[in-house]
Amino acid sequence: MMARVITLENVTRRYGSFTAVDRVSFTAKPGLVTGFLGPNGAGKSTSMRIMVGLTSADEGRALIGGHAYADIPNPSRHVGVLLDASAQHAGRTGREILRLSADTMGVGKERVEAMLALVGLDGVEAKRRVRNYSLGMRQRLGIANALLGDPSVLVLDEPVNGLDPAGIHWMRGLLRSFAAGGGTVLLSSHLLHEVEMIADEMVLIGRGRIVAQGSKAELLQTKGTYVKPLETGALAQALAAAGIAALPSGDGAFRAEADPVDVGRAAAAAGVVLVELRPAEGAGLEEMFLQLTADDAREPLQTSAPQAPTATPGAPR
Numbered sequence: 001m002m003a004r005v006i007t008l009e010n011v012t013r014r015y016g017s018f019t020a021v022d023r024v025s026f027t028a029k030p031g032l033v034t035g036f037l038g039p040n041g042a043g044k045s046t047s048m049r050i051m052v053g054l055t056s057a058d059e060g061r062a063l064i065g066g067h068a069y070a071d072i073p074n075p076s077r078h079v080g081v082l083l084d085a086s087a088q089h090a091g092r093t094g095r096e097i098l099r100l101s102a103d104t105m106g107v108g109k110e111r112v113e114a115m116l117a118l119v120g121l122d123g124v125e126a127k128r129r130v131r132n133y134s135l136g137m138r139q140r141l142g143i144a145n146a147l148l149g150d151p152s153v154l155v156l157d158e159p160v161n162g163l164d165p166a167g168i169h170w171m172r173g174l175l176r177s178f179a180a181g182g183g184t185v186l187l188s189s190h191l192l193h194e195v196e197m198i199a200d201e202m203v204l205i206g207r208g209r210i211v212a213q214g215s216k217a218e219l220l221q222t223k224g225t226y227v228k229p230l231e232t233g234a235l236a237q238a239l240a241a242a243g244i245a246a247l248p249s250g251d252g253a254f255r256a257e258a259d260p261v262d263v264g265r266a267a268a269a270a271g272v273v274l275v276e277l278r279p280a281e282g283a284g285l286e287e288m289f290l291q292l293t294a295d296d297a298r299e300p301l302q303t304s305a306p307q308a309p310t311a312t313p314g315a316p317r
């Protein structure tokens with residue numbers, strides 16, 4: 001396969017009058033881990049199912065290396081997919097599942113053993129039936145299955161669900177080395193911090209729409225300026241006169257929506273003395289994500305107490 005880029009162009013999917021995925025466009029590039037982040041119901045799984053041809057798009061298209069997934073011959077040799085780790089046949093053992101996949105893909109049995117070892121499923125676990133696997137073990141098996149065909153692209157839907165911190169650390173190492181070898185990784189998550197730990201690039205989705213995308217560094221950066229004057233009222237006036245929006249930030253300081261140099265100029269022009277002037281800190285991404293989680297969850301409203309985002313169980317949908 002040629003370039004290993006995943007490209008979505010204006011992908012739209014409706015269910016009746018409801019638009020689950022709304023003109024979604026983004027790319028995931030080789031050599032990078034791209035995190036596809038959004039609250040439950042945002043449209044991540046639907047988008048990923050469209051990428052691998054399991055759901056059709058009403059409009060737009062999803063291409064992998066320039067091809068629709070359905071047009072790629074023996075696709076598992078190019079694209080490793082993990083969509084729903086709990087969908088594996090519960091009555092089979094981990095090793096049986098991988099051997100069946102290996103047969104279908106035309107890869108040897110030794111690759112099955114290598115992948116079991118890679119994901120840390122030991123001899124006893126490989127012989128156990130999948131119904132007796134924990135979610136974390138299922139995720140490991142799912143990753144082994146995705147890697148079985150030695151693909152150059154990975155599409156993983158919520159692979160971190162059910163993993164403990166050590167498992168997340170392991171997953172991070174695995175995906176990073178896959179990307180470092182030139183592979184393309186797209187992984188979805190509804191948990192900001194998990195994605196933040198693993199991904200280089202982030203695509204943020206809410207209500208079926210992309211709301212932000214860029215490198216992690218770009219997205220974590222908060223634009224704006226923290227400015228503290230000697231006289232609060234005087235600075236408020238100076239900023240207003242310069243057309244710079246600002247919010248009180250406690251202790252007589254402001255967070256202004258402009259670069260420090262412009263805030264400094266506005267203050268100087270009005271003869272306002274500043275005691276502090278610096279780029280604002282803060283987790284821009286976190287604010288954005290909390291906002292999405294707060295007004296964007298598409299589950300029916302709970303009548304009980306509101307849920308904190310981290311309290312949402314990681315059940316794959």
Ligand SMILES: Nc1ncnc2c1ncn2[C@@H]1O[C@H](COP(=O)(O)OP(=O)(O)O)[C@@H](O)[C@H]1O
Binds near residue numbers: 015020040041042045
């Ligand atoms: N087959 C379907 N029929 C009707 N609605 C669906 C179907 N699949 C997904 N949806 C709806 O589309 C929205 C997006 O779902 P999904 O892509 O699973 O979100 P995410 O993976 O981000 O949690 C949800 O509101 C979901 O209920």
Ligand SMILES: [Mg+2]
Binds near residue numbers: 045316
């Ligand atoms: Mg999902």
